[in-house]
Amino acid sequence: MLQTVLHIAVVLAILAGTVFSIVGVLGLIRLPDVYTRLHATGKVSVFGLLFLLIAAMLLGHAPVGKAILLIVFLVIAGPTLSHAVGAAAYQLGIPLKLVERNDLSEALPAGDDPVSNRKKSPKSDRESKGAQEKRTVT
Amino acid sequence: MPDYIIYILNFSLGIHLLLIAICVHRVWKGENGLDRLLGVDLLGTLILAVLVIIAIRDQQPLYIDVAMGLAAVGFTSSILLAKYMADQQLR
Structure with missing residues (x-):
């Protein structure tokens, strides 16, 4: 049993x-x-x-x-x-995706949010690539 | 151990192998690096589940030791890969 x-x-x-x-x-x-x-x-x-x-x-x-x-x-x-x-x-x-409100980007200082930076300006992509090259050189 | 438990274990083993195949396809077709990393981590977890099922079915406790080693290695590699991709800005 x-x-x-x-x-x-x-x-x-x-x-x-x-x-x-x-x-x-x-x-x-x-x-x-x-x-x-x-x-x-x-x-x-x-x-x-x-x-x-x-x-x-x-x-x-x-x-x-x-x-x-x-x-x-x-x-x-x-x-x-x-x-x-x-x-x-x-x-x-x-x-x-599927986001209604992003609390984290409101809490971060302005211009410091990776997601909205990438969405607004494609320039940040090139900047980050330049920063990466600099880092690999040093 | 009665027969129906063996039957259920074989059924569960088949389901897990099918899920592993789906997961491999998902890793192949991934959208970005972190997506594939998630898929590989899930793959490791499913293989762990297969090892535990085989340990129950064949009544061999040795497979649990293998599962522990695999869990430790998979966890470390996934964490390190995620940190590396965030540092080097790899997508």
Whole structure:
């Protein structure tokens, strides 16, 4: 009886992990720009793998310490990676689609926002290239 | 381990392999560098999921160790690549 309940819980966990993976890849295909895709792919690395590892722990086929260590690592690493990629995308001036109001560009000092600079003047592109050459020379 | 769990695991393995194929296509057709970086990171995560599923199905705990190593390497490389692209203004 208890064994059956455990097995049903394992099946539910595996199915939940698979559903999260499907949703993440669907978001990677369907969403329009880097910032919204980050939102979708973060789900896979935290929830999809977490449910699969819970299933492995319930069945006793994974060492519990190692599985918990992997879960903790994933929970720390996922948001860190999302933050790094989002900051890099904003720094590179990749435009935000589907945006109604950009709070960050209002908070930054005027003329210091990479996204609106790139949108308004194509000159900033050449300037950044010149700055890059200068940096590689020095 | 009853048969239906093996069946569900094989089903989930097939789904994950299909998702990996879609992800590779997405990396190939990416719009800019960070888009492809995201795709590669998701690819690493899906391969991790495949490793965990194989560990459950074949009852081999060794695959969890491999998954831990792969997670550490993938995380470090993605972070470093994102920082490098932001510093060098590569799109």
